[in-house]
Amino acid sequence: MKLLRSWCFILMAIGGTLHGQVMAQAAFPSKSLRIVVPFGAGGVADLTARVVAQKLSEGLGQAVVIENKPGAGGIVAAETVAKADPDGHTLLLMSNGTAVSAGLFKNLPFDPRKDFAPVSLIGQFDMAILVPEASPHKTLANLLAWARAHPGQLNLGTINIGSTQNLAAELFRSQAQLDAQVVPYNGTPAVINALRGGQVDAAVEILGPVKTQIQAKALRALAVMGDTLHADLPGTVLVSSQPGLSNFQVSSWNALAVPVKTPAAVVARLNLEVQKVLNQAEVKKRLAEWGVHAKHSSPEQLGRLLETEISRWDDVIQKAGIPKQ
Numbered sequence: 001m002k003l004l005r006s007w008c009f010i011l012m013a014i015g016g017t018l019h020g021q022v023m024a025q026a027a028f029p030s031k032s033l034r035i036v037v038p039f040g041a042g043g044v045a046d047l048t049a050r051v052v053a054q055k056l057s058e059g060l061g062q063a064v065v066i067e068n069k070p071g072a073g074g075i076v077a078a079e080t081v082a083k084a085d086p087d088g089h090t091l092l093l094m095s096n097g098t099a100v101s102a103g104l105f106k107n108l109p110f111d112p113r114k115d116f117a118p119v120s121l122i123g124q125f126d127m128a129i130l131v132p133e134a135s136p137h138k139t140l141a142n143l144l145a146w147a148r149a150h151p152g153q154l155n156l157g158t159i160n161i162g163s164t165q166n167l168a169a170e171l172f173r174s175q176a177q178l179d180a181q182v183v184p185y186n187g188t189p190a191v192i193n194a195l196r197g198g199q200v201d202a203a204v205e206i207l208g209p210v211k212t213q214i215q216a217k218a219l220r221a222l223a224v225m226g227d228t229l230h231a232d233l234p235g236t237v238l239v240s241s242q243p244g245l246s247n248f249q250v251s252s253w254n255a256l257a258v259p260v261k262t263p264a265a266v267v268a269r270l271n272l273e274v275q276k277v278l279n280q281a282e283v284k285k286r287l288a289e290w291g292v293h294a295k296h297s298s299p300e301q302l303g304r305l306l307e308t309e310i311s312r313w314d315d316v317i318q319k320a321g322i323p324k325q
Helices: 002-026 044-060 072-082 096-104 140-149 164-175 188-197 207-215 264-278 281-289 299-320
Strands: 033-037 064-068 090-095 116-132 154-158 180-184 202-206 219-224 251-259 292-294
Touching: 033 044, 033 072, 044 064, 044 090, 044 116, 044 251, 044 264, 044 281, 072 090, 072 096, 072 116, 072 251, 090 096, 090 116, 096 164, 096 299, 116 140, 116 164, 116 188, 116 207, 116 264, 116 299, 140 154, 140 219, 154 164, 154 188, 164 180, 164 202, 164 299, 188 202, 188 207, 188 219, 202 207, 207 219, 251 264, 251 299, 264 281, 281 292
Parallel strands: 033 064, 033 090, 154 180, 154 202
Antiparallel strands: 090 251, 116 202, 116 219, 116 251, 116 292
């Protein structure tokens, strides 16, 4: 009899605990949410996060605010989220930079693989190989042929060392087997000035920030590094269309993640709400204006993407001889 009573007490305790967990998860969200963005206000990633946040707020019935924490390779933002309460109310805007940081820094105050629970991809945006409008290189094939005929003379401009654009240029140089220099600049405006001023022959940059320069006939896009051509960029080709580069595919991306111990039910709710947001025609249109393809994923798909990106960029960093910071 005593044994039976003991088992009853144990079952009641377990039932109470499970009931409390279910009730806590059912109450989510119980307060406003924040998305910590590792970039300053006004950039493509920030604007993307703000559109998603506004619509998430409507679906969740709570305010979703953006907290910009730029600098230090995204470390400050990622550490903030990794150490936040795992209740689903603090999210990280992940990017290629999250994957790059694993190979670029000697020591991190977080583990990109183990300290976050992936929620969903939210968008991908293309990078392009650009030349000045007056460049003698009218096609990517022409640029490649010239570079191979003039070893050591091609200069490719990008933003700072270790950025996605910089590493994409290094990967392109390596896979195309070019004897060329990748020249880093402090920001997109400096890259554009270098292109227009003839300091570099070509550049690798995200399409969104340079679309106005292309439309104004100051720059010309020779090729897109992803897998989709753009109707408003006639004459461009995919880098992968060139001989020897069929496996080349690079696109930048943004995603959402939460601290690793966040309950699975909360992650599932967030994933569902993100999917609803990204399926809205209004959201797709807004993001497309900045060159972003709205794209949802499962948490598992995002986890695999992060793992693949960490491995790929670590290999590029090592081959390019970029010292760990």
